[in-house]
Amino acid sequence: VFFDLEGGLKLALWARDNIAYDSTLATSPPSATEFSIGHNVRTKQDVDAVMAQADAGGARIVKRAGTTFWGGYAGYSQDPDGHLWEVLWNPQFLPED
Amino acid sequence: VFFDLEGGLKLALWARDNIAYDSTLATSPPSATEFSIGHNVRTKQDVDAVMAQADAGGARIVKRAGTTFWGGYAGYSQDPDGHLWEVLWNPQFLPED
Secondary structure: OEEEOHHHOEEEOOOHHHHHHHHOOOOOOOOOOOOEEEEEEOOHHHHHHHHHHHHHOOOEEEEEEEEOOOOOEEEEEEOOOOOEEEEEEOOOOOOOO | OEEEOHHHOEEEOOOHHHHHHHHOOOOOOOOOOOOEEEEEEOOHHHHHHHHHHHHHOOOEEEEEEEEOOOOOEEEEEEOOOOOEEEEEEOOOOOOOO
């Protein structure tokens, strides 16, 4: 599956076994701390809304949304494949409308 | 470290321990088959050039560049943190100049 992102970037999803096969690396157990995908939103309310969507869509809520030490508001969930997603409101780093 | 990509996207690097701490997940052993970063280039020669740069920069060459089953030309390396990078020429999927 390919998702078109902005600026010509694409997010492609593969089975872990296919990555191992294609690269010739051995498969290894999944590790959720390899990377996280940060989804920046424009308001704290949007953080709650996206976290609720993730929850309803079958994600595991890892850390409920709350105020962060860096002055933002964020929460974490894991998708059904174990990948870590952060939904965050960062007043210094708001996405375009 | 933050890298500005196109379209407002940013690539941020963190230590694995920081991701674990911030998300409250337990740390787990690194796994190179969680994701790979694909670097699309415009010619086969560019694949060789980028692979040579990676090699010179301390990457571990996992799979030397060669013709792929899907009609392209690609190779894989791992950076010093173990992350998997693919450099690829895909005639159906050339990056903007």
